[in-house]
Amino acid sequence: MTTTPTAPVPSQAAPVRPSWSAWRTILIIVGVLCAMLGGTVLIGGGIALWAYDQRDGDGYFTAGPEQFTTDSFALSAPSLDIDVAGPDAIYADDLLGDVRIRAESNKSDAPLFIGIGPSNDVARYLDGVGHAEVSDIEVDPFKVTYTPRPGAEPAAPPADQTFWVASDTGTGPRTLSWDVANGDWAVVIMNADGSAVVDADVSAGGTLPVILPIAIGAIIVGGVLLLVGIAIIVVTIATRGSGRRPMPTAPGPVTAP
Numbered sequence: 001m002t003t004t005p006t007a008p009v010p011s012q013a014a015p016v017r018p019s020w021s022a023w024r025t026i027l028i029i030v031g032v033l034c035a036m037l038g039g040t041v042l043i044g045g046g047i048a049l050w051a052y053d054q055r056d057g058d059g060y061f062t063a064g065p066e067q068f069t070t071d072s073f074a075l076s077a078p079s080l081d082i083d084v085a086g087p088d089a090i091y092a093d094d095l096l097g098d099v100r101i102r103a104e105s106n107k108s109d110a111p112l113f114i115g116i117g118p119s120n121d122v123a124r125y126l127d128g129v130g131h132a133e134v135s136d137i138e139v140d141p142f143k144v145t146y147t148p149r150p151g152a153e154p155a156a157p158p159a160d161q162t163f164w165v166a167s168d169t170g171t172g173p174r175t176l177s178w179d180v181a182n183g184d185w186a187v188v189i190m191n192a193d194g195s196a197v198v199d200a201d202v203s204a205g206g207t208l209p210v211i212l213p214i215a216i217g218a219i220i221v222g223g224v225l226l227l228v229g230i231a232i233i234v235v236t237i238a239t240r241g242s243g244r245r246p247m248p249t250a251p252g253p254v255t256a257p
Helices: 022-052 089-096 119-126 211-238
Strands: 002-005 012-016 061-070 075-082 098-105 112-118 131-138 143-149 166-170 174-179 183-191 198-206 243-247 253-256
Touching: 022 211, 061 075, 061 098, 061 131, 061 143, 075 119, 098 112, 098 183, 112 119, 112 174, 119 183, 166 174, 183 198
Parallel strands: 075 131
Antiparallel strands: 002 253, 012 243, 061 198, 075 183, 098 174, 098 198, 112 166, 112 183, 131 143
């Protein structure tokens, strides 16, 4: 009996996993960053959409009422600077919406005046008049910081002035509504007769219709970035590739009679 070598058996292929390249690492990092950014923007858009739903029945976001008081003749917020410039100003004004100020005197049956006017005109009217300027407002807890301006009583009641762009006067709750416009404005609260000691509960609100398109845009952009980031990660991992390498087999002996 003799033994003869057999012909080599064709090798079987074994899977080969190629090495992880630097480019794949960069793509994974880009994908993770896109997903994180998209998720953050998406959450921000959701919060903005939730906030938009918190408006009151008239469509205003409202803060207050809170008490504002001074022993002098007027309360003023002397600088409400609204600067919307360029060809899109008319659209930007619409996006800012309306402002509403509500106030009620804490002095029984005392008529109250609320007005918004150009800062320069208001400054001239209050020049030499004792008043308190609101310089800072803290929300939580609520606290108002006033800058006192010494002076005498006003020469004429506030309602007699012609420069107000919006105003309201009378007893009980008063409401001032104003369509926001470019300019430097001031808000004034006084007793209607110009007397001293102004004490009122005040709330302020705005429609801010710009919040809705911002919320929708953030949700769309955030969702797209999140999907793009996930797609980059999945495709990079899935296309890593595979190959097969031969697994050699040793020839076995053949026994012949």
